[in-house]
Amino acid sequence: MSECIVITSGKGGVGKTTTSANLAVALSKAGNKVAVVDADIGLRNLDVILGLENRIVYDLVHVIEGECRLKQALIKDKRNKNLFLLPAAQTRDKNSVNPEQMRELVSELKEDFDYVIVDCPAGIEQGFRNSIAGADRAIIVTTPEVSAIRDADRIIGLVEAAELPEPQLIINRFRQKMVDRGDMMNTEDIMEILAIPLVGIVPDHEEVIISANRGVPAAYDDESVVGESYRRLARRLCGEPEVPYIALTNGGFWSGFKRLFGITAGGTA
Amino acid sequence: MASAATSLSANVGKTGPVTFTMQGDEGSKELLITLDPKVTFNTLKSTIIEMLTESNEWEGQAARLDLDSRLIDVFELKLMIHLLSDSFMIRVEAINCSHGALTALAESELKLKVYPRAPIEATKAKNETVEVKELIAPSLIEVPKDTVLVAEESDEPIGSVDVLVESPSLPNGADQENQTDNVLTLKKSLRSGQKVRFGGDVIVYGDINAGAEILAGGNIIILGSLRGLAHAGARGDDGATVVAFDFRPTQLRIGRKFAEPTEWSPRFEKSYSPSIASVHGGEVIVEPYSGQSHR
Numbered sequence: 001m002s003e004c005i006v007i008t009s010g011k012g013g014v015g016k017t018t019t020s021a022n023l024a025v026a027l028s029k030a031g032n033k034v035a036v037v038d039a040d041i042g043l044r045n046l047d048v049i050l051g052l053e054n055r056i057v058y059d060l061v062h063v064i065e066g067e068c069r070l071k072q073a074l075i076k077d078k079r080n081k082n083l084f085l086l087p088a089a090q091t092r093d094k095n096s097v098n099p100e101q102m103r104e105l106v107s108e109l110k111e112d113f114d115y116v117i118v119d120c121p122a123g124i125e126q127g128f129r130n131s132i133a134g135a136d137r138a139i140i141v142t143t144p145e146v147s148a149i150r151d152a153d154r155i156i157g158l159v160e161a162a163e164l165p166e167p168q169l170i171i172n173r174f175r176q177k178m179v180d181r182g183d184m185m186n187t188e189d190i191m192e193i194l195a196i197p198l199v200g201i202v203p204d205h206e207e208v209i210i211s212a213n214r215g216v217p218a219a220y221d222d223e224s225v226v227g228e229s230y231r232r233l234a235r236r237l238c239g240e241p242e243v244p245y246i247a248l249t250n251g252g253f254w255s256g257f258k259r260l261f262g263i264t265a266g267g268t269a
Numbered sequence: 270m271a272s273a274a275t276s277l278s279a280n281v282g283k284t285g286p287v288t289f290t291m292q293g294d295e296g297s298k299e300l301l302i303t304l305d306p307k308v309t310f311n312t313l314k315s316t317i318i319e320m321l322t323e324s325n326e327w328e329g330q331a332a333r334l335d336l337d338s339r340l341i342d343v344f345e346l347k348l349m350i351h352l353l354s355d356s357f358m359i360r361v362e363a364i365n366c367s368h369g370a371l372t373a374l375a376e377s378e379l380k381l382k383v384y385p386r387a388p389i390e391a392t393k394a395k396n397e398t399v400e401v402k403e404l405i406a407p408s409l410i411e412v413p414k415d416t417v418l419v420a421e422e423s424d425e426p427i428g429s430v431d432v433l434v435e436s437p438s439l440p441n442g443a444d445q446e447n448q449t450d451n452v453l454t455l456k457k458s459l460r461s462g463q464k465v466r467f468g469g470d471v472i473v474y475g476d477i478n479a480g481a482e483i484l485a486g487g488n489i490i491i492l493g494s495l496r497g498l499a500h501a502g503a504r505g506d507d508g509a510t511v512v513a514f515d516f517r518p519t520q521l522r523i524g525r526k527f528a529e530p531t532e533w534s535p536r537f538e539k540s541y542s543p544s545i546a547s548v549h550g551g552e553v554i555v556e557p558y559s560g561q562s563h564r
Contacts, residue, residue: 124462146479149479150461150478150479150480151461153460153461153462153478153479153480154460154461154462154480156460157460157461157462157463158462160460161380192494193476193478193479193494193496195458195476
C-alpha cells in the first residue's frame with residue numbers, strides 16, 4: 001500500500017529538504033519505489049541536493065496546469081532507478097497551486113509509487129497547506145533550538161487540526177558534545193515539550209553540507225554516520241520501529257554504534 | 270437571571286418573538302430583550318426593526334439579549350448587536366444563554382469535547398446568565414466604553430482555537446458558589462499558536478507550551494507545564510491566581526499586573542515544583558504551592 005509522507009517543520013533552515021532527499025534515497029535503496037515532490041514553489045532546492053538540477057524540463061506547476069503529463073515531469077535519479085523527483089517551479093509562487101490540485105497530484109503519484117515524499121516549504125501559509133493536502137502522515141523536523149522547537153510545536157498543532165494522524169519527529173543537527181556541556185537541549189527535553197513519537201536523530205556534521213554541494217545525498221554513502229542515521233530512519237518508518245539509535249556518546253559520533261538507552265522509536269518521553 | 274431576585278421588572282413590550290423588558294433598580298436599569306429561540310434571526314431582526322422604528326423609548330439604553338435555549342451563532346449575534354447599536358442606539362452589554370449553548374460554542378470553537386467541571390442542575394442551567402464580551406485586560410488595550418465587542422470570527426489559520434466566554438455576572442455579595450459552574454476543563458495540551466479565552470476558571474490537564482496563550486476571567490490551574498502565556502483575572506481581577514505543576518511561563522499576567530519571569534524560569538532546567546502566582550502588595554509573586562489557597 002502506498003503512502004504519502006510530508007516533511008515539514010515550520011521554521012526554515014532546519015533541514016527539511018536534506019531530510020526529504022536522504023529519506024527518499026534511503027527508502028529507495030531499500031527497494032521501494034519513491035517519488036519525492038518539491039513543494040517549495042519559487043524557492044526550489046531539492047533538485048540541487050539530489051544533483052538533478054540540469055535535467056529539469058517540466059515541473060509541478062506544469063503538471064498541475066496540464067502543460068505536460070505527470071510522467072514527463074518526473075526526473076529519474078542518476079544512481080537509483082527507484083527514485084524520481086517532481087521538481088518545483090522556480091518562476092512561480094505558492095499561490096499557483098491549491099490544496100485540491102495537490103491532493104489529486106499526490107493520489108496520481110501514489111498509483112505508481114510505494115512512497116511519495118513531499119518536501120514542504122517553511123511557514124504556515126499556502127505552501128504548507130498545499131503540502132499537507134495529500135499527505136497520509138507528517139514528519140516534523142526540528143533542531144535542538146528553542147525557536148525551531150516552538151515552530152515545530154505550532155506545526156504539530158496545525159497538522160493535528162488538519163486531522164492527519166499523530167506526526168512523528170526527527171531531531172536534526174544534534175550535537176552530543178553541546179548537550180553534555182549543558183549548552184543544548186537534550187532529546188528528553190525536546191520530547192517532553194513536543195510530546196510526539198521520535199523516529200530519528202541526525203547528528204550535525206559537515207558531510208551534510210559537502211554532500212549537498214556535490215548533489216549526492218549522504219544516504220548513498222555507506223560509510224557515513226549521517227547516511228546511516230537516515231537509513232535507520234527509513235527502516236523505522238517501514239515497520240521496524242525498534243531499530244536502535246546510533247550512539248552519539250561523549251567520545252564523539254564515531255565511537256561506534258551503540259544503543260542509546262532510554263529512547264526507542266515510537267515512545268515518548 | 271442571576272440577578273432576578275434583586276430586579277424589578279415591568280413588561281412594557283409586546284408579546285411576540287421579541288419582548289422588551291426594563292429591569293433592575295434605579296441607577297442600574299437594563300433593557301432585557303428576549304428573543305424567541307424558535308424564530309430565525311432574520312425574522313427577529315425584521316421584528317426588532319419594526320418595533321423600534323415605532324418607538325425611540327429605549328434609545329441610549331444598556332441592554333441584555335436573552336437567547337433562551339438558542340445556540341450561539343457568533344456571526345448572527347454580532348449582526349444583531351450591530352443592528353441594535355447602529356440603528357437604534359441600544360448598547361448590548363450582555364447576553365443570557367443556556368449552559369448547553371455555551372458548551373456547544375466552546376466545542377465548535379475548540380474542536381474538543383468540553384466538560385464543565387461541576388454537573389449542572391436543571392434549575393441552575395435555566396437561570397444561567399452569561400455575558401459574551403471581548404476579554405482583554407483593561408490595562409493592556411483601551412476599549413472605548415461605548416464599543417460592544419463580541420466573540421470575533423477567527424480568520425486565523427487552522428488550528429487556532431479561541432473561546433470567548435464570560436462568567437455569570439454576580440451582583441455584589443452574591444453567593445460565590447455559583448462560580449463553580451463556570452469552569453472550562455481542557456483535557457489536552459495547548460501548542461504554540463493555540464489560544465483559549467474563557468470567562469471563568471480554566472483547568473488544563475496538559476501543558477501550555479511556549480507560544481500558546483491562555484486567558485481566563487478567573488483562576489488558571491495547569492496540571493502540567495506552563496511554558497507559554499497565562500493571564501488570570503483577565504477582566505482586571507488582581508485576586509486571581511495561576512497554579513502550575515511545572516511553572517516556567519514566558520509571560521504571566523494577573524488582573525492588571527504584568528510579570529516577566531526571570532529567575533524562576535530557566536529554560537534548560539526542570540523545575541517540577543508546583544508553584545502559585547498571585548498578586549501581593551501590587552506585585553506578582555510566585556511561590557512554591559503548598560496546597561493552600563492564597564486568596
